[in-house]
Amino acid sequence: xxxxxxVLALSxxxxxxxxxxxxxxxxxxxxxxxxxxxxxGPNGAGKSTLLKLIAAYLTPNAGRITIQGxxxxxxxxxxxxxxxxxxxxxxxxxxxxxxxxxVELGRLxxxxxxxxxxxxxxxxxxxxxxxxxxxxxxxxxxxxxTTLSGGEAKRALLAAALIQDAxxxxxxxxxxxxxxxxxxxxxxxxxxxxKSGTTVLMAHHDLATVGLYTDxxxxxxxxxxxxxxxxxxxxHSDIVPRIYDAPLVAIDHPxxxxxxxxxx
Amino acid sequence: xxxxxxxxxxFLGAVVLLAITLVVGVMHGPTPIPLGTILHQLVQPxxxxxxxxxxxIRLPDVLTxxxxxxxxxxxxxxxxxxxxxxxxxxxxxxxSSGASLGATLxxxxxxxxxxxAPGAFVGALAAVFVSYLLSRGxxxxxxxTLILAGYAIGIILSSVTTFLMLINQQSLSTxxxxxxxxxxxxxxxxxxxxxxxxxxxxxVIWPLVPDMNALxxxxxxAHHMGVPVRRVQAVLLAAASLLTxxxxxxxxxxxxxxLVIPHIVRRINGPNHRTLLPLxxxxxxxxxxxANTLAQSLPVIxxxxxxxxxxFLGGPYFLYLLVQHNRxxxxxxxx
Numbered sequence: 001x002x003x004x005x006x007v008l009a010l011s012x013x014x015x016x017x018x019x020x021x022x023x024x025x026x027x028x029x030x031x032x033x034x035x036x037x038x039x040x041g042p043n044g045a046g047k048s049t050l051l052k053l054i055a056a057y058l059t060p061n062a063g064r065i066t067i068q069g070x071x072x073x074x075x076x077x078x079x080x081x082x083x084x085x086x087x088x089x090x091x092x093x094x095x096x097x098x099x100x101x102x103v104e105l106g107r108l109x110x111x112x113x114x115x116x117x118x119x120x121x122x123x124x125x126x127x128x129x130x131x132x133x134x135x136x137x138x139x140x141x142x143x144x145x146t147t148l149s150g151g152e153a154k155r156a157l158l159a160a161a162l163i164q165d166a167x168x169x170x171x172x173x174x175x176x177x178x179x180x181x182x183x184x185x186x187x188x189x190x191x192x193x194x195k196s197g198t199t200v201l202m203a204h205h206d207l208a209t210v211g212l213y214t215d216x217x218x219x220x221x222x223x224x225x226x227x228x229x230x231x232x233x234x235x236h237s238d239i240v241p242r243i244y245d246a247p248l249v250a251i252d253h254p255x256x257x258x259x260x261x262x263x264x
Numbered sequence: 265x266x267x268x269x270x271x272x273x274x275f276l277g278a279v280v281l282l283a284i285t286l287v288v289g290v291m292h293g294p295t296p297i298p299l300g301t302i303l304h305q306l307v308q309p310x311x312x313x314x315x316x317x318x319x320x321i322r323l324p325d326v327l328t329x330x331x332x333x334x335x336x337x338x339x340x341x342x343x344x345x346x347x348x349x350x351x352x353x354x355x356x357x358x359x360s361s362g363a364s365l366g367a368t369l370x371x372x373x374x375x376x377x378x379x380x381a382p383g384a385f386v387g388a389l390a391a392v393f394v395s396y397l398l399s400r401g402x403x404x405x406x407x408x409t410l411i412l413a414g415y416a417i418g419i420i421l422s423s424v425t426t427f428l429m430l431i432n433q434q435s436l437s438t439x440x441x442x443x444x445x446x447x448x449x450x451x452x453x454x455x456x457x458x459x460x461x462x463x464x465x466x467x468v469i470w471p472l473v474p475d476m477n478a479l480x481x482x483x484x485x486a487h488h489m490g491v492p493v494r495r496v497q498a499v500l501l502a503a504a505s506l507l508t509x510x511x512x513x514x515x516x517x518x519x520x521x522x523l524v525i526p527h528i529v530r531r532i533n534g535p536n537h538r539t540l541l542p543l544x545x546x547x548x549x550x551x552x553x554x555a556n557t558l559a560q561s562l563p564v565i566x567x568x569x570x571x572x573x574x575x576f577l578g579g580p581y582f583l584y585l586l587v588q589h590n591r592x593x594x595x596x597x598x599x
Contacts, residue, residue: 116474
């Protein structure tokens, strides 16, 4: 039996918030290829911080983070962007680049010198078109990014991230501010990516969603991974009511038999 | 797609505009020279007085105005992207006060060496460099720190300049005239030096255009997309300061071009730097050569420094932008 290769590995990762005693870790965790991992935990547990550490936007005080066996510290920013893409929760900009221009920035880490100098047109036009069609933003191509609705902006940012063609996708609250229809279509799209081999780590507040979609859960509580394991087991265990300090109940989805967390 | 379709037309318009303002600039002056004579002298210069006026007086001044306008406009566009603020200008991080102090020191201590321009050049670069060093450190808000450091450095340097001017009032009017910013009597070697510096800065900026576009989405998003954020910021800041210093070297402190021109061009063209930067250069060059021609030939008042004209035109426009920016903020939109 061959083991699935590990895509993301964290060993003894520790981080202290500047100017405070509090911190994160030590964290020990990894994700095999093609898995969809949900990162849950109450507000202030450190979910966004952990994502930023993995994305190398913050530097851990100790420990090591590797992607496909390569330490993210030793990689150039461009090489790192080829290994992982990040879809932020929101993006605030006061410059109105068009959706097409924003999506094309996903290719920034792959630009040749000729392209950097503006001598050759955009390579990969077909790929960009394909991704924009897949994420449903083709008709928005000429629209200024600042005029998009929350759902449209999210899909445009996902398109930019998918253009990066990275094996690891980091999502920070991907369906926050999306209506149920847009949220469902967004998650189905991520599901397609996972099926085709992309590994996904998704910080999320909506426990119903993580129960339905993710394979594995990391439960972050007070800067520590309090539990990790198959989503079904975790959601049925008593850890969820404990860390959220609320008598939440797990029931099984009538059709999929996946666990659903509901209010008591 | 509307935006992209208009790009060739915009470039054509900007080039034609610049060509017209350059020609008008050479034609216009105490002795008007007809267009035919200019074209003839450009192709076949001779030893006539007209040829001398065109080649040694008018052309260096007109080209200087164009170079200064273009350089300031590009420097402004770069600073606006770096600071993620569409209302930033090339002098925002201390370049102007550094230039003033440099020019004042040169004038006070070596008044006969004529080193005001080189002094200003060095002063502008040094002030930005010090602001940058002070703002460096861990943390993600370094660009905001840079603005604040630049502001503080500006105040300190200005007070030193004022002190020097007070203790040696003889040089007061020379320095004051320089600070207003004027283009008068430049020679070919000055034009050549500045042209070289501007070309160098442009060559540094041009390959970083995609990174500048990514920086418009914020430092964090640019990082995720693979931009070496800190390094790109440092290089762009150095290049923009070089452009500013080269402009200051030629003309003293000319305000508002660097703020207003990229802003106007961005409104028409959108913020993609691949087209924004060259268009800003062309429009900035055209604007300042026109403003300079105007400044040379104001009715009744006579010639005034071009810095006065740009301030007179640009100041109210800046106020208008500010009011509009605020109004749109309040309506929940963004500029």
